[in-house]
Amino acid sequence: MRRQEKADRIGEILEELYPNPPVPLDHTDPYTLLVAVALSAQTTDKKVNEVTPALFEAAGTPEKMAALDPEEILGYIKTVGLAPTKAKNLWLMANQILDAGGEIIGDWEFLESLAGVGHKTASVVMGGVFGVPAFAVDTHIHRLAARWGLSNGTTVERTEKDLKAVFPKETWSDRHLQIIYFGREYCPAKRHDLTACPICSWAATKKRIAEESR
Structure with missing residues (x-):
């Protein structure tokens, strides 16, 4: 099966399973989404959602975040991965946003x-707030794209380019969320029986199935 044919069929399955996928991180506006996504690196969304209510109550705006010091921010997020670095970055980010006018703007460079x-x-x-077609690729999507034969890229940047080439532009922002939800429900990283998976069973190569069954 050609790569494009695979992508078309995968897209149909994902659309049927997750027609309107929500962002799995709790947020109320562009700033709190930005903070939540920044916190989610090397941390589960569940863990991020556990710490953000108290954080956002204390510092749900750039002004309030900048008014804290990094040690205070760390107190709210200490259970997430790389917490000390993230606390410093949240403080710096808030000050950068204030220096730029105080608003989150839909600009890649910014x-x-x-x-x-x-x-x-x-x-x-960009995709979740500003409606700009964007395909956010993390390590989970990178892994599934390889399993499904949609990309043989060794980096997330290459995988992003490959996925953008086979999925329609208007689906990108939803598609990355759909793949994340599918991975959680049907296609975990470890102890995964590819032959029983709704997508891997037909999209993965025999070589890939054999490699992951060892």
């Missing part, structure tokens, strides 16, 4: 210039 914000985080905000 978002990616913020402390702790990489391309993946910017992609989630």
